[in-house]
Amino acid sequence: MADDIAADDEPLLNRAQIAQIFNVSENTIDKWRSKGMPVEVEGGNGVAYGFLFSVCKAWFEETQARAAAEKRAADDFVAQQRMNFLGLDKQDQKAGLSPAQMRELAQAELVWMQAAERRGALVQVDEMIELLDLVFTEIRAGLDGLPDWLEREFGLSGEDVERSVVYNDGVLRSIKAAIEAAALSERPEVVDPLDRGLL
Template sequence: MSHLITLADGGVLDLSAWPLPDGVEDGVLNRTQLARAFAVTENTITKWIGLGLPVLSEGQNGIAYEFQLSHCWAWKNARDEKARATKARGDQIAAQAMLGFRNLDADQEEEEGHLTADDIRKMSEAEYHRNRVAEQRGDLVRADRVRALFEESLVRIGTSLDTLPDFLEMKFGLTAEQVADVEQRTDQLREKIRGDLEELLRRPGAVLAIGDRQGELGV
């Protein structure tokens, strides 16, 4: 059977969900006694009052605060349970976010999806240190350096493609129509290369070894 009380903030607390432990007698306590019962300081009780701890009567004019032990016990357990649920939800979101940010593939997600946020954090820290060592050895390369290299290469490729029609016209005596065809083809090739490079650089993920994915662009 439920026993509901209304809290100061308008919320409803079901006392039957968190009954006093066996052998603990219910009763009315003052602030000092309640602090002793919960093994906390009176300052903590004052803080709890501000957070919504049920109060039977507020102290004034030399009269002490009064608290029903069963009400306070249920309130504290409900608050602790809510805090645990909030933390568990936060850990779940953090774990999902970390998995997503690490760009796990399907196999990795199956293997690592059960890990807690703390497990993943420790694993990520270890992975970071491994990558740092590998970078210092020259086995890994940073994405910003790859991007700079790609941009420099695009400039060189673009310059070569721009001058290619003129070179072919002079070297092989192409007609104006043939030169136009070459220009159209080089423009298409330039856009294809740029699009492939931009698509590759947009992909999230960890730093990769230089030789791991050679030929991925297909150009």
């Protein structure tokens, strides 16, 4: 009942007055009116528009709440689609970051990687592949020639030379397995050729 009396006692405000309360321009009030803000007296032909503040305030708060809910829903949709696109899940620490935060994180990671590269703590993948290729070519050449060298230097029998070939093949297989395991982020199983009965 008190609310009814308060509503009855509330003065009718013109466009300038309601704009002043909301701290906006009269043009903004016109835009709000076109979007559904309630008008008590329709203006025109010399008649001023009339507004009740309590009614306009309720409309404004409802509109703001609806806009905020729509923005949250859109932001959630964008975040979900971004996670899907980047292959992230909700547990991933980067999943909740905004695009600006993701950009800042990427820039920080780039600066860190450049500094690590200058210190020699980080190398380019293609450079590492080239180096490993060179190293393993030398290892294979050395192991392939080792049985002949052992035969010449120590007068090994054909059976002893064959055993050294088997041993060298085991070393190469172990190296290959370690590389493959590292590429798959698995811990390689260390196998000693002596345990295999290769020597």
